[in-house]
Amino acid sequence: MNMASPTSDFMLSDYLLLDDDDDHDDDHHHHYQESLSQSTEPWELAAASSDASHGFRGVITTSNNNNSIKCKNNASNRKKQVEGGGQRVVFRTRSEVEVMDDGYKWRKYGKKSVKNSPNPRNYYKCSSAGCGVKKRVERDAEDMSYVLTSYDGIHNHRIRSSNNSYHNNNTSPYSFFHTPPANSSSSNS
DNA sequence: CGTTTTTGACCGGCGC
């Protein structure tokens, strides 16, 4: 609980904020600030969060052009709004296991092979009805040691206990981010 | 028996 204080702001500030600067993304290849958590977890926490201010439909694009991963936001070219708030977070974690327990129960609804990645991409959806939070898990195209996990939306329900109690210990790198205070609905009107 | 995984099909957007 050293680096606890699990708040979204903390995370956003402490890590990296992704702007929709897809224009000059070639300049700075790595949008990710790798911060090794000294926690007891076997995986390293390295995260990149996207700016939800735009309410965009972000596209996580893995391009090997510059041997880098870049996240592009289609703020202008919004295809469809992300149900659940439109929050997108991308975690880059060094782990041997692709799917790790973040405290929520997910149901895999698809697997697809991406062009720029030799590894397939897994699509998960929150098992809770009425919760349209989706999760995308894939291994890094260049570093297969890393797992790229994307979250879409915000859970409108309480965390679902699973086999593990990571959320209870706040040891899960993702759990704290996904534990919305109470105003997670963010103006649902 | 209920739920989840699996896997190919399907579909929509975009580029050519």
Place this chain on the structure above:
DNA sequence: GCGCCGGTCAAAAACG
């Protein structure tokens, strides 16, 4: 219009 590409659906299997 067609093919590519990424995302989702859905039927059957697999799993508890």
